[in-house]
Amino acid sequence: MSTRSTSEGYSGRRFVLAPNIAPDWGQTMRIFAGLSVVCLGIALVCTWMGFWPVLPFAGLELTALGVALYTSARRSLDRELIHVVGNAVRVEKGRGRVEQAWDMDRAWTEVVLRRLPRRWEETQLLLRSRGQELVIGGFLEPEERRSLARELGRCIGPMARCGDDGAVPATAGDEAQAALSVAPSNSLGDRTG
Structure with missing residues (x-):
């Protein structure tokens, strides 16, 4: 999991939530290609020696591995953005773009x-507003959820202490880094591994 908190010119806060579960697409393809070469090489040698049933099983094995790597790589694109600006909270969820x-x-x-x-020790983080409940951070670990x-x-709710007139100073710490924030867009941002 990766969580990043950013502020922009004392105008608001943005929390970027992303699972930390897989390498990027290029690394995934290199891993798959390397494993495929080794597996098919062994299968072809076995086929040449007369053990032909090894080849179809190697193909099935590589197909299953490819599906698993593809699913993992797709999940690594999941993002949740929480924008706290002025008197508004905007939550965006999606895979690579706002969905x-x-x-x-x-x-x-x-x-x-x-x-x-x-x-045991399982929690759920919700934003509740006027009868509406929204689950956020479903892929976070319990300690990460508590920290978030x-x-x-500190910055949402009637007693929030974000600063005066929506001003939010940048915070430093293990779970937050100061960086520039942008207005909500169709992109959910870069992978923050």
């Missing part, structure tokens, strides 16, 4: 970290 977006009123939005019943809930609680 869903929600707008909430900052003063009426509550950050809720809820324990799931019958699951603390950071969001």
